[in-house]
Amino acid sequence: MYRKYVAGFLALIMVFGLFPNVNKAHAEAAGLNINADAAILVEAETGRVLYSKNPDQVLGIASMTKMMTEYLLLEAIKQGRVKWEQEYAVSEYVWKISHDTSLSNVPLRRDGKYNIRELYQAMTIYSANAATIAIAETIAGSEANFVKMMNDKANELGLKDYKFVNSTGLNNSNLKGYHSVGAEDEENVMSARGTARLASRLISDFPEVLETTSIPKMTFREGTDDKIDMQNWNWMLPSLVYGYEGVDGLKTGTTDFAGLCFTGTAIRNGTRYITVVMNAKDGNGKSTYKSRFDETQKMFDYAFSNFGKEELFPENYQVKGKKTLPVTKGKEDKVKIQTKDPITMVVKNGEKENYKPSLVLDKKKLNDKGELTAPIKKGEKVGTLTIKVEKDQAIEFLTDNGKDNIQVDVVAAQDVEKANxxxxxxxxxxxxxxxxxxxxxxxxxxxx
Incomplete structure (x- = not known):
């Protein structure tokens, strides 16, 4: 019996010695332990999910809502429906909200006029709620119309499991009786996955947003009696109190219902990650302003320390044993095939060899014998190449079509003329x- 236990113990030692990356991965996953109701960590370029906790649970998003308002504004600017220097005349609703000192705001004069650029900066940097409503009124005529646009855009972007009832992320009870969508005490809700999708599309479709989200401090209405110093609520920006290298966005959010939330993004050496934490707490289960940044830092540390961008298969790659396809009716009886582009993805350190090529030929291009029919043009698509992981491990992506980001065309490497x-x-x-x-x-x- 003693020998059996010793043999088993030695076998375990051998397993741990032979597969150190496997053990390390389990230890890291167990040690991440994000203190939040929901969280997600995503590589921005491909949308690969590296970590998640309750990613599809629908929760309050508070001022992370403003990412949708930013998206719709930047879209309107791009389409020419709104101009940066366009002036906004303050409505009664916006004026009353702007002077509520319990909310994040820049005070606006009832008879004042403000251009869209300064309202956008106040919303994006200082999470100014009245400025946000002003933008909504500018784009859609009323906040109610704008909320419909928000929900329609969320559906278009495939966010799933969401509901917008206002443009700001405040509780409707804070809106001075002006709320027109949802119950009096209702708030905007979404999942961590949906929030990350919104952030991903915002950065991808309008990368210029980062020029503003990365500003640590700015003065609103500088040079006037109404000037107010705005410090970015994202205290992970490098020059602020919880500064983290590479952070340049994106949006905090806080309400009693949602708790402490934060959608962060950081880039180093050309690799960008997106994180979301919802109702973050510290190690003692308490909600502190710092906790959302601490939990975000855990995910950034995990990503930057353990993953790297790797070219898994180069351009012009040929799959072993499938470097050519037979050709019928051609001057040559076969044609070389290869990838049109490289496949690049973030992978855990030391695990590059786990990824293998998966070739899928276009059956519509082949006859019953598996042959291509001449003539064939160089660069003509004959199939696709993607990757698979050994041992049937899954690669999770932010969207259903995420695998398209690690799939490239396989093309003919040469012309094959038709025989006379x-x-x-x-x-x-x-x-x-x-x-x-x-x-x-x-x-x-x-x-x-």
Missing amino acids: WFVLMMRGIGSFFGNLWGSISSTVKSWF
């Missing part, structure tokens, strides 16, 4: 007599 009628005729004759001779030969063999 005489060559085709002679091949046909040769094939006929070859088949005839084969049949006679088989018959004769059967006699003996």
